[in-house]
Amino acid sequence: MIRLSNIEKRFGDLTVLKGVSVTVAEGRVTALIGPSGGGKSTLLRCINLLEIPTSGTVRIGEEELSFQPGGKPGWKDIQRLRGQTGMVFQNFQLFPHRTAVENVMEGLVTVQKWPAEKARDRAMALLRKVGMDHKADAWPATLSGGQQQRVAIARALAPSPRVLLCDEPTSALDPELSGEVVEVLGTLAAEGTTMVMATHDLRLASRIAHEVVFLDGGQIVESGPSQTLFTHPTRERTQRFIATLTQQGQRGEGA
Amino acid sequence: MLHWLTLMADSLPSLLWAALVFTVPLTLASFALGLIVGLVAAVVRLFGPAPLAAVVRFYVWIIRGTPLLVQLFLIFYGLPSAGIVLDAFPAALIGFTLNVGAYTSEIIRAVIGSVPKGQWEAAYSIGMSWSQAMRRTILPQAARVAVPPLSNSFISLVKDTSLAAAITVPELFQAAQRIVATSYEPLILYVEAALIYLVLSSVLSAMQVRLEKRLNQYGGFLEAKS
Ligand SMILES: Nc1ncnc2c1ncn2[C@@H]1O[C@H](COP(=O)(O)OP(=O)(O)OP(=O)(O)O)[C@@H](O)[C@H]1O
Ligand SMILES: [Mg+2]
Numbered sequence: 314m315i316r317l318s319n320i321e322k323r324f325g326d327l328t329v330l331k332g333v334s335v336t337v338a339e340g341r342v343t344a345l346i347g348p349s350g351g352g353k354s355t356l357l358r359c360i361n362l363l364e365i366p367t368s369g370t371v372r373i374g375e376e377e378l379s380f381q382p383g384g385k386p387g388w389k390d391i392q393r394l395r396g397q398t399g400m401v402f403q404n405f406q407l408f409p410h411r412t413a414v415e416n417v418m419e420g421l422v423t424v425q426k427w428p429a430e431k432a433r434d435r436a437m438a439l440l441r442k443v444g445m446d447h448k449a450d451a452w453p454a455t456l457s458g459g460q461q462q463r464v465a466i467a468r469a470l471a472p473s474p475r476v477l478l479c480d481e482p483t484s485a486l487d488p489e490l491s492g493e494v495v496e497v498l499g500t501l502a503a504e505g506t507t508m509v510m511a512t513h514d515l516r517l518a519s520r521i522a523h524e525v526v527f528l529d530g531g532q533i534v535e536s537g538p539s540q541t542l543f544t545h546p547t548r549e550r551t552q553r554f555i556a557t558l559t560q561q562g563q564r565g566e567g568a
Numbered sequence: 569m570l571h572w573l574t575l576m577a578d579s580l581p582s583l584l585w586a587a588l589v590f591t592v593p594l595t596l597a598s599f600a601l602g603l604i605v606g607l608v609a610a611v612v613r614l615f616g617p618a619p620l621a622a623v624v625r626f627y628v629w630i631i632r633g634t635p636l637l638v639q640l641f642l643i644f645y646g647l648p649s650a651g652i653v654l655d656a657f658p659a660a661l662i663g664f665t666l667n668v669g670a671y672t673s674e675i676i677r678a679v680i681g682s683v684p685k686g687q688w689e690a691a692y693s694i695g696m697s698w699s700q701a702m703r704r705t706i707l708p709q710a711a712r713v714a715v716p717p718l719s720n721s722f723i724s725l726v727k728d729t730s731l732a733a734a735i736t737v738p739e740l741f742q743a744a745q746r747i748v749a750t751s752y753e754p755l756i757l758y759v760e761a762a763l764i765y766l767v768l769s770s771v772l773s774a775m776q777v778r779l780e781k782r783l784n785q786y787g788g789f790l791e792a793k794s
Contacts, residue, residue, distance in 0.1 A: 402690065468694065
């Protein structure tokens with residue numbers, strides 16, 4: 314279970330998250346939606362502490378860390394929490410100087426000090442899972458965007474994180490390539506992988522998210538099960554936003 | 569004409585010897601040490617505490633703003649007045665190392681900065697520490713971009729070691745000067761010395777090309793496997 318309590322994040326004078334509280338149950342997929350600049354990425358990055366919350370509490374499984382303005386958490390504490398997470402980035406961020414399989418092995422070998430052979434076995438199994446084992450020895454630069462993102466998903470899963478954080482995993486891909494990524498994420502969701510993902514991709518969100526959180530101006534406007542939130546949003550602000558997403562989606566498909 | 573060729577042939581062994589025993593070791597040692605200094609200086613400037621970064625900035629400012637020859641004279645002839653007496657070779661080694669360190673620190677700083685921030689984040693996201701991220705993710709990518717400018721520094725250095733002659737290091741150029749003093753044939757000996765420098769720097773250029781080729785395989789990235 315992941316519980317964010319009263320997360321506040323300030324960049325200088327700008328308050329980007331204004332006391333956000335979210336709970337994600339084990340094995341569930343939560344989509345963060347909302348207009349650009351609403352704080353989706355920042356919230357995700359506060360979960361794996363790429364951004365340190367100004368205040369609030371992050372709990373992942375048994376690990377919990379609280380933040381206060383001015384107080385800086387120790388490196389050990391950050392590692393302890395971050396170790397529970399894996400992250401998938403909008404623009405993949407594979408290590409360009411390592412092959413696909415080396416990318417997936419990297420965390421196991423460097424951080425967890427696994428022997429190379431064991432790490433390679435696990436990496437190959439993960440590449441098989443995302444349908445990329447035939448490209449194990451390829452360089453990232455030679456892969457399509459969708460293929461790179463699938464390798465990146467395998468890399469994020471390698472250390473067996475408790476939660477997979479995805480920041481717009483499909484938005485750098487054209488619809489065809491994003492389909493293969495949605496499919497992989499859908500399989501993971503079906504297997505009970507806990508996920509939190511920021512997305513503008515209605516297809517992705519409606520297909521695999523159980524819960525949806527609508528974030529605007531650094532606050533949660535509305536949240537709930539994806540079925541009801543997408544079809545019967547209660548807040549007017551949410552209705553408008555989902556209407557624009559739907560229009561965009563239709564336009565995108567028509568093109 | 570024949571006289572010239574004989575002179576060249578006769579002087580060649582002592583020039584090559586001087587190159588082998590002084591020029592090449594001085595170049596290799598001061599480049600290797602200078603790279604370490606440059607790396608540390610670059611990291612301090614990028615990530616270190618402000619006062620330390622200011623010290624490094626001061627160091628780079630001094631070295632880049634003053635002539636190398638003056639620096640060598642200061643170390644070899646000037647420091648004894650402050651009670652620090654150095655032999656010629658160590659003095660030259662220190663001078664060239666400081667020089668290489670200052671120039672390469674600027675190069676290294678730029679190439680480390682050129683690696684996208686997202687690569688740091690990707691490294692952190694799989695649990696790497698700062699130093700693991702630096703070693704395994706950032707430096708290998710930075711190294712590839714750094715090869716051409718660092719090669720430039722290296723090739724400049726080979727030629728700059730001739731300045732060590734002025735502080736009594738018996739390297740290639742000084743060996744030529746000595747023979748000129750007895751043979752009165754400056755043209756032939758300095759041409760000969762120049763040719764040896766040309767060979768040395770050409771070898772380095774060729775190595776640079778090979779290294780770049782290796783690093784550029786496969787769509788841009790192939791790390792030297794360690
Ligand atoms: N490092 C930073 N320094 C200053 N401001 C930042 C920083 N990171 C994010 N912000 C600001 O925080 C706000 C929220 O940004 P965030 O990236 O979380 O939004 P988002 O919901 O992910 O938007 P998008 O849909 O465009 O990805 C924005 O106004 C942004 O400019
Ligand atoms: Mg974002």
